[in-house]
Amino acid sequence: MAGTKHNTTILFFTSPIGLGHASRDSAIAEQLRKDVDVIFVSGGVAASFLSKCGHTVLDVYTPPKFDIVSGHLRHKTIWLIRYMKYHYRCRRISLDLIKRYNPKMIVSDEDFAALAMYTGCKVLITDVLQSRFTKGISGMVERRLNHKMTDMILECDAVITPNITSDHKNIHNVGPIVRQIHHPREYLRQKYNMRRKTVLVTVGGTEAGKFLLDAMRPVAADITDVADTIFVGGPILGDSTTNLHQMIYAADVVVSLAGRSTTDEATSYGTPGIFIPISGHFEQEDNAEQFGYTHADIHNIHDLVLEKLRQPRPHNTTPSGAGKAAQLISGSYCKHGGSRIHNTSHVTPEDDGA
Missing domain, CATH: 3.40.50.2000 (Glycogen Phosphorylase B;)
Incomplete structure (x- = not known):
């Protein structure tokens, strides 16, 4: 240019x-x-x-x-x-x-x-x-x-x-x-094959969130009767999508680390989220606290996911x-x-x- x-x-x-x-x-x-x-x-x-x-x-x-x-x-x-x-x-x-x-x-x-x-x-x-x-x-x-x-x-x-x-x-x-969303939610749900209730698990761009992926795998296996689960491990773990924001908007529940970008996207797009901070990372812990979560919630992640799936999607979003x-x-x-x-x-x- x-x-x-x-x-x-x-x-x-x-x-x-x-x-x-x-x-x-x-x-x-x-x-x-x-x-x-x-x-x-x-x-x-x-x-x-x-x-x-x-x-x-x-x-x-x-x-x-x-x-x-x-x-x-x-x-x-x-x-x-x-x-x-x-x-x-x-x-x-x-x-x-x-x-x-x-x-x-x-x-x-x-x-x-x-x-x-x-x-x-x-x-x-x-x-x-x-x-x-x-x-x-x-x-x-x-x-x-x-x-x-x-x-x-x-x-x-x-x-x-x-x-x-x-x-x-x-x-x-x-x-x-x-980032802007340029398509209706139903179009994106079809694009990402979200035919049923869908939980999106994402951990950002570093290896730090591997513990959350490990904790969610048995949960995903246990809730197959009520929801599908999509894992996005980030580029460090082999996932290189640039459209994660679209998937967050399309999903019914997002489970993530408490990084600011993901929590902001979920809030802005109106997607319910569970945000587990890295223990000892002050920024993530402060951010998670705003949503009522701590690192200890990793031990209760199964029940938290089921609870979020039962909740209606909020109508109010943040521009x-x-x-x-x-x-x-x-x-x-x-x-x-x-x-x-x-x-x-x-x-x-x-x-x-x-």
Whole structure:
């Protein structure tokens, strides 16, 4: 897309940890004008996902893996040290890319390395405003990092979160950021062979959710008289679908880790969900708590699934905040002398059958 009419280049730095960041960033990019040159910077399964969605992607990041044992996050201090090293590698990478592409602005989905290296127009997308992975001495280090993160947040032209609360200073809460659904639910149920009540089990883009797949297999075998079960293990475990959002909309119940992207999609599309967090992962535990779940519910998953299957599908859904996010990105760019870059004729989920 280089050399288009407006010749507006945006570097969009997407966290490569899992698929949630890539999914919502793709939703936002679809709301920007087609003559805007959006170049994603990510890595691994996230980069592959964005590429399959038709975006231009630089696959340059390799994040440290979480050490998950039977659904429990282990060795958090070691992970934090590895993450700090990764952060400084990403600083060098992002600086090189900023010099090479000379972007008009950058958008960062929880990539604080890029924010630290850019002094122009910048927008942050994030779920949380501080991390709480460690305690004790390591917690002191993490708190120092949180202070630096707060400084970077304050320097941003806009900070976008998927929360549903009031805005504060430069923090804008737009609600769930999810991809559009372009087909009626019944069409998608036929497409994915959902002829009966269907439970969708999905664990995102890492190996962390294998414990949930293992827990759900005997449940699936036991409930065959009342429902079918579809397992989507994610790209790490051999599943490479880019249309998981369609399957979440079509399913009767979704069983998932408590990652923000999946819970937001289920909420936005009106699909009942059971969300089991990784034990010790503060972000997932906080998110699961909003729906009334804890890691201990893994031991009661059979009864929870049957209970959800008996409940009617809610009629109220939450519209996607992707359009609002695109408008905020465009507004930030305009404040720096640019022209409007969001697409004012975007289609909302309500308009296309979601």
